[in-house]
Amino acid sequence: MGGQGDVTVLGTVVSPFALRVRMALYLKGVSYEYLEQNVFDKGELLVASNPVHKKVPVLIHGGKPVCESVAIVQYVDEFWTGAEFPSILPADPYDRAVARFWAAYVDDKLVAAVLGILRAATQEERDKKVEAAHAVVAPMEEAFATCSKGKAFFSGGDSVGYLDLALGCHLFWLETLRSMFGVNVIDAGRTPQLAAWAERFLETKAAKAVAPPANSMEEYAGKLRAIWAAAAAAK
């Protein structure tokens, strides 16, 4: 694709925020070099590209780094514009505001809820954290359905957009919680519309293109839980 410059993504296969960025690039049809990072031993390029947070994802475009997935996805949408590039954010200002509101909600509340479940040391604690997660998800059911306007995706259309990416990138971790603990955060009984959307989302080419390797999230979760357990034992 002419004139787009070199595109590199620094990510990890288990970072939902890196998956979000990679799905955005996939939607735009932008090819990129992907460099898997070790978050337990951060490389020079990561530290130099994101000196403030030293976190993935980082998009490096034409030598210039862009950090924070929300800023990156909007950058991708605003740089690769025109008839050949599908829009990620909705066209209408109000729809954009609603999508940004709920995307922020997901990153604030849902991420905390997922980490709470992952970190729980006992079954009793986990049950409480799952209950808290269901309370976080509940208001999304009708709100997100409203965004979809009767179409397949929260973009209000038949292909995924900003809010789909915002929530969709976390589905891989929700699947991991199910496989590790038998927990359903998005539950077909409680939030049937979200559950049906999640099935559709995971079947999209964008989701399949970035799906983490089998067991990579379970292995990463195991490392995290060992670190947390050691820290708790040392107190």
Add this chain to the structure above:
Amino acid sequence: MGGQGDVTVLGTVVSPFALRVRMALYLKGVSYEYLEQNVFDKGELLVASNPVHKKVPVLIHGGKPVCESVAIVQYVDEFWTGAEFPSILPADPYDRAVARFWAAYVDDKLVAAVLGILRAATQEERDKKVEAAHAVVAPMEEAFATCSKGKAFFSGGDSVGYLDLALGCHLFWLETLRSMFGVNVIDAGRTPQLAAWAERFLETKAAKAVAPPANSMEEYAGKLRAIWAAAAAAK
């Protein structure tokens, strides 16, 4: 101004996020009805307009609510477009990404630092929190100066933009910390460029238009500190 619909802002005079929204509307020249809210006894309109967070600010435009100041400011910028409305976000996608990155940094790190200073119960604790705040501000000095491109404001021009609003809305609280505790979070000795910018920002018409009434922040801070002290005593 024709066709803009009714515009209402739900805010408090001490909320930096509400001040940010009102400054954005001021920059656009959009008139609005302002409804001061009581955060200690939330009104029906606030709860109905922002049922998820029940927080100010809310912009109600043509009967439809927009919540979260970051989403609201971008909505204001995207709805009121055209030659008669100055742009709030930079035009260049990369500059926009940088502005969004640092605006998120301010809301995440600086707000926590300000609250830490405000909440400190002893002088020793406050000194530590001021040190932490200086560490938060330090990386902003060169980064924000780069955004200004030799011009007066972080917009890269002679009038304020997105990143100016993002940081500028917090200056009133920084002034309050100075008057209450003699604390300089943005200190001319440590971060001279930020300090000079802050002086310029507070002299803008947008800042003067929304400046909180004298002592309103000190009084609000006093209430918060009393609530925190009572909570600590009850433990």
